[in-house]
Amino acid sequence: MTTARDTILARLGSPDGDPAAEHAALRRDYLHEHHPDVDLVELFAERLADYQAVVHLVPEGELPRALSRALWEGGYVIPDGVPEEWVSGIEPSRRAGADTDLTAVAGVITGCAAAIAETGTIVLDHGPGQGRRALTLVPDHHLVVVTADRISADVPGALALLDATRPLTFVSGPSATSDIELSRVEGVHGPRTLEVFLT
Structure with missing residues (x-):
């Protein structure tokens, strides 16, 4: 007699099977894009604002000045791989080294993967220009540069841009939590302020 367990395991494939072939055989007839006629940058900015993130629409040539104006008092970590043309307006004295005590800096400036x-989510894979995971969780102020070519309509499109073998961090607005009485507290699990520069 065939059990439900046997049926499920048969559908999953055997451990000796070819993972690549099984992955290729997965059904992908789901809707890939919910907003085919919407400007993705505008939709992304709207969703970010819903999460209480600070959003700046900045032409690429004005990015260095916009980033330098957004800095708080103190130093900022700029990970290896952040293009120098993005941060050329930031004085060397404001730049903290990657090995700096993260509780002693004002914030971090990164790119994204x-x-x-659709969800107003930024995905970091901690590759070049993004730094290690702690950089985006410990400082109170996270400035993220998002270029239009990195914005996907929905999750499936974003996943196609990512390497699933890398550590991924999904950020939807500044860190926040609520207690049972719905009192919102920000900065509990990460940066209290998220500023996004769309270019």
Whole structure:
């Protein structure tokens, strides 16, 4: 007699099977894009604002000045791989080294691996220009540069831009939590302020 367990395991494939072939055989007839006629940058900015993130629409040539104006008092960590043309307006004295005590800096400036317009989510894979995970969780102020080519309409599009073998961090607005009485507290699990520069 065949059990439900046997049926499920048969559908999953055997441990000796070919993972690549099984992955290719997965059904992908789901809707890939919920907003085919919407400007993705505008949708992404709108969703970010819903999460209480500070959003700046900045032409690429004005990015260095916009970033330098957004800095708080103190130093900022700029990970290896952040393009110098992004941060050229920031004085060397304001730049903290990557090995600096993260509780002693005002914030961090990073890029991102992908962004999801539908959910207002920024995805970091901690590759070049993003730094290690702690950089984006410990400082109170996270400035993220998101270029239009990194914005996908939905999750499937963003996943296509990512390497699933890398550590991924999904950020939807500044860190926040609520207690049972719905009192919102920000900065509990990460940066209290998220500023996004769309270019």
